[in-house]
Amino acid sequence: MDKNSKIYVAGHRGMVGSAITRRLSASGYTDILTRMHGELDLTNQAAVTQFLVTEKPDYIFMAAAKVGGIHANNTFRAEFLYQNLLIAANVVNAAWQAGVQRMLFLGSSCIYPRDCPQPIREEYVLTGPLEQTNEPYAVAKIAGVKLCENYNRQYGTQYVSAMPTNLYGPNDNYDLNNSHVLPALIRKAHEAKLRGETDLVVWGSGRPMREFLFVDDMADACVFIMESGIDGGVFNVGTGKDVAISDLAETVMKVVGFKGRIVYDQTKPDGTPRKLLSVERLKALGWQAKTTLIDGIEKAYADFCARGVASVGSSGS
Numbered sequence: 001m002d003k004n005s006k007i008y009v010a011g012h013r014g015m016v017g018s019a020i021t022r023r024l025s026a027s028g029y030t031d032i033l034t035r036m037h038g039e040l041d042l043t044n045q046a047a048v049t050q051f052l053v054t055e056k057p058d059y060i061f062m063a064a065a066k067v068g069g070i071h072a073n074n075t076f077r078a079e080f081l082y083q084n085l086l087i088a089a090n091v092v093n094a095a096w097q098a099g100v101q102r103m104l105f106l107g108s109s110c111i112y113p114r115d116c117p118q119p120i121r122e123e124y125v126l127t128g129p130l131e132q133t134n135e136p137y138a139v140a141k142i143a144g145v146k147l148c149e150n151y152n153r154q155y156g157t158q159y160v161s162a163m164p165t166n167l168y169g170p171n172d173n174y175d176l177n178n179s180h181v182l183p184a185l186i187r188k189a190h191e192a193k194l195r196g197e198t199d200l201v202v203w204g205s206g207r208p209m210r211e212f213l214f215v216d217d218m219a220d221a222c223v224f225i226m227e228s229g230i231d232g233g234v235f236n237v238g239t240g241k242d243v244a245i246s247d248l249a250e251t252v253m254k255v256v257g258f259k260g261r262i263v264y265d266q267t268k269p270d271g272t273p274r275k276l277l278s279v280e281r282l283k284a285l286g287w288q289a290k291t292t293l294i295d296g297i298e299k300a301y302a303d304f305c306a307r308g309v310a311s312v313g314s315s316g317s
Contacts, residue, residue, distance in 0.1 A: 008057035011064030019219035052098040072178035084140030119278040165238035169215035203268035206246030214296035
């Protein structure tokens with residue numbers, strides 16, 4: 001990418017989009033194009049097409065999506081499927097119509113089958129049943145990946161898909177109704193400490209294994225992929241290491257300074273038993289994550305405290 005290229009970051013106010021914007025700015029890219037949701041509704045096909053045809057960006061980082069944790073995914077299933085399908089279809093098709101040759105589509109590790117072999121390789125997509133609690137979101141993201149793949153095949157575009165593992169960090173969503181596990185643990189541990197409570201309630205059994213990637217590392221990987229001139233394909237982005245939810249909760253408690261005990265609410269779902277990505281494809285190209293889990297949690301907690309307990313992030317446009 002040339003430093004003077006016009007780059008559109010979709011979802012720039014969300015955790016990933018804001019990290020990509022920071023990373024681009026820090027690297028000297030000066031023409032970064034963004035739009036608030038009130039200015040551009042990505043579920044509106046005509047508006048998206050008009051915007052991209054008019055602006056004609058050289059590159060697109062597609063980080064906009066309706067996102068949430070297990071509870072939100074399982075409760076608002078129709079919304080997660082419909083809105084994410086529209087966003088993916090509108091942006092990919094409008095990008096092609098506008099003559100945008102290069103785009104990075106941000107997917108999710110939930111596109112992979114629930115019980116596929118570990119670590120999960122990119123070719124495992126569509127080889128088995130999905131995790132039911134987030135199947136609608138996963139289907140929408142798979143559609144986005146396949147849109148990129150088939151627009152490349154039919155129209156010669158160069159759209160790449162990046163599949164992040166569980167992300168966390170600055171500008172995360174800490175709303176307990178729809179946040180992911182790590183930010184939820186940070187908020188619950190912080191509030192339990194402030195209230196002088198003795199217990200930290202953790203959903204599920206604590207046994208599931210999860211991989212976590214600091215969002216600034218994710219942004220670095222996204223820019224690396226685009227700067228490398230990769231012309232297509234799917235690339236997992238993660239650390240290559242996972243941790244039990246029980247150990248994660250203990251690490252969060254240590255960082256927050258909460259001295260109580262963990263109580264597991266086993267009436268709540270665990271989700272996928274284990275989800276560890278194979279990161280060999282991206283590692284072979286020269287990229288690896290740099291931030292350790294405890295360092296990342298410390299940075300995330302500092303951001304949470306700076307924004308205030310009631311502050312809630314988003315991952316929209």
